[in-house]
Amino acid sequence: MNKRKLALLAALPAAIFAANVNAGSDIQVYGKVRISLDSIDGDELKAVGGNDDWELNTNASRVGFKGAYDINENLKAIYKLEYGTDADGEGGTWTRRNIYGGFTSASFGTVIAGSFDTPMKKSAGKVDLFDDTSAEMEGVMTGNFRPDNIIQWSSNTLGDAFQVNVALIQGEHRDGATGNDDGLADGTSVSLTYDKENLYFALAWDSDTGHNGGFGQDIWRFVGAGKIGDSFTLGGMYQTMDNADGGDTIGSAAAGATKTSDAEAGLFRAAQGFANEQDAYLLSFKYQHTDSGALKFQYAQSDNELGSTDWDVEQWTIGYDWMLNDRTTVYAFYSDWEVDGDDGYGTIAGMGADD
Numbered sequence: 066m067n068k069r070k071l072a073l074l075a076a077l078p079a080a081i082f083a084a085n086v087n088a089g090s091d092i093q094v095y096g097k098v099r100i101s102l103d104s105i106d107g108d109e110l111k112a113v114g115g116n117d118d119w120e121l122n123t124n125a126s127r128v129g130f131k132g133a134y135d136i137n138e139n140l141k142a143i144y145k146l147e148y149g150t151d152a153d154g155e156g157g158t159w160t161r162r163n164i165y166g167g168f169t170s171a172s173f174g175t176v177i178a179g180s181f182d183t184p185m186k187k188s189a190g191k192v193d194l195f196d197d198t199s200a201e202m203e204g205v206m207t208g209n210f211r212p213d214n215i216i217q218w219s220s221n222t223l224g225d226a227f228q229v230n231v232a233l234i235q236g237e238h239r240d241g242a243t244g245n246d247d248g249l250a251d252g253t254s255v256s257l258t259y260d261k262e263n264l265y266f267a268l269a270w271d272s273d274t275g276h277n278g279g280f281g282q283d284i285w286r287f288v289g290a291g292k293i294g295d296s297f298t299l300g301g302m303y304q305t306m307d308n309a310d311g312g313d314t315i316g317s318a319a320a321g322a323t324k325t326s327d328a329e330a331g332l333f334r335a336a337q338g339f340a341n342e343q344d345a346y347l348l349s350f351k352y353q354h355t356d357s358g359a360l361k362f363q364y365a366q367s368d369n370e371l372g373s374t375d376w377d378v379e380q381w382t383i384g385y386d387w388m389l390n391d392r393t394t395v396y397a398f399y400s401d402w403e404v405d406g407d408d409g410y411g412t413i414a415g416m417g418a419d420d
Contacts, residue, residue, distance in 0.1 A: 092132035099124040100152050101396075101417025103199050123152040124417065125197040127162055133169070140170050143177070163211070174220045180213045184230035184256035185284060188269035192290050192300035194349045194361045199413050200382045200400035205365040206345040207306050208284050210274055212252065226261035230254075234274065263292035281308045281341075290349075300349040308341030340369035359386045361398075379403040394419045 105118045129147030136142055144167070149160040165179030186209045193202045203209050217232040234252030256269040267288040274282050283306065290300035345367035352360045361384045369376050384398030397416040 091134065092130060094128075094130055096126075096128040098126045098152050098420045099197055099417065100126070101198060101415045103413055103415040105199075106412045106414075121153045122199060122415075122417075123150070123155075124199070126150050126152040129162070136168075139172055140168060143167055143169050143175070145181075171221065174218060176216070176218050178216045181211060181215060181217075183210050183212065183215070183234075183254035183271065183274065184217070184232050185254045185269045185271045185274065185286060186210055187230075188256045188258065188267040188286055188288055189302065190258075190260075190265050190267060190288060190290060190300075192288055192302050192347065192349055194300070194351055194363050195382050195384060195398060195400070197419075198396075198398065198417070199415055200363075200380070200384070200398055202302075202347055202363075202365050204402065205367045205378050205380050206302075206304060206347065207282065207340070207343055208271065208286060208304060210254075210271075212274070226259050228258050228260070230256045230258070265290040283307050296353050298349075298351040298353070300347075300351075302347040304343075304345055306340075306343040306345075340367075340371055342370040344368045357388045359388075360384075361386065376405050377403075392420065 101122050101124055103120045103122055105120060127147055127149050129145065131143075131145040131147075133141045133143045144165065146164050147162040149162045150158060151160075161180060163179075163181040165177040165181050167175060167177030169175040189196075189202070189209070195201050212234050214235040214237055215232050216235075217230060219231075220227075220229040222228055232254040233250040234254070235249060236247060236251030252274045253272040254269070254274055255271075256267055259266040265288070267286070269284075269286040269288070271282060271284040274284070284304055286302065286304035288300075288302045290298065292298045345365065347363065347365040349363040350361070354360060361382075363380075363382045365380045367378045369378065380400060380402050382398055382400040384396060387395045389395060395416075395418050397414075399412065399414045401412045
């Protein structure tokens, strides 16, 4: 892409924002700052092996603009520009998150295009009680992708509960100039969700998706969650993954990688590093014992294979949320990882705030 195109793309968010302000459209400015202080125990959980670490971490802190404006009685244009920021001062100031433009209609549903979470990723709903913390399920299970070059259609709500989501991912020669990823649907992500009152269910399927822009994974995921009475919420998830073409492993192209080298590289996401087959499940439990206090427990497990190498990953996490108001939550958690029964693989204890 040449410099002129880059300049035009860089100016596009400001142009869209200004145009819609002038048109009097519905624009929302939003943001979230999530910071935690984490104590990491275990060489395999650290970027560099050595003594135990205390780390101040930002956890998906973000700022964004989103809006809609009427084209006619039956059609609206919609857009979203969301960027992540490292609130702890490390890394780049801004990173790209969910960005798209599109149209929505009461007749045909919603069509968006850009770079955003796949239907597979969003199918998890709120079953992962420790999402956007160091104890989130990505340490054990694959499937949480936010690819570039994605077009998605979502149906309107059917029967007051069901929704269908279909996303097509264009490869645009990601295997190089001579690669074969040049089609409309080099990757596909589909979900069917049911969300009504106190019940949530989802069935999701990915074909030739991958981590960090890769392709190759075929994934099936089943999700269920329900609220019992006023205090208890139960959730569960099961999924299976196969590498579709045997080429792209999860998160790395290192053909000879093993779980040991994964750990030595400091990636506590052992299950995501170098598996090309995976069976995994997650169970979560939340007890809202007061209006402002909630106790949480979660267990996740995965069986992983890479050629003749196989390994198991287990993670259990306990935590507590204290809601100060509708927007601010203070939380604490303790999470333990085991790989192949090694209960010394590592632990993380953290406390933080979500504003």
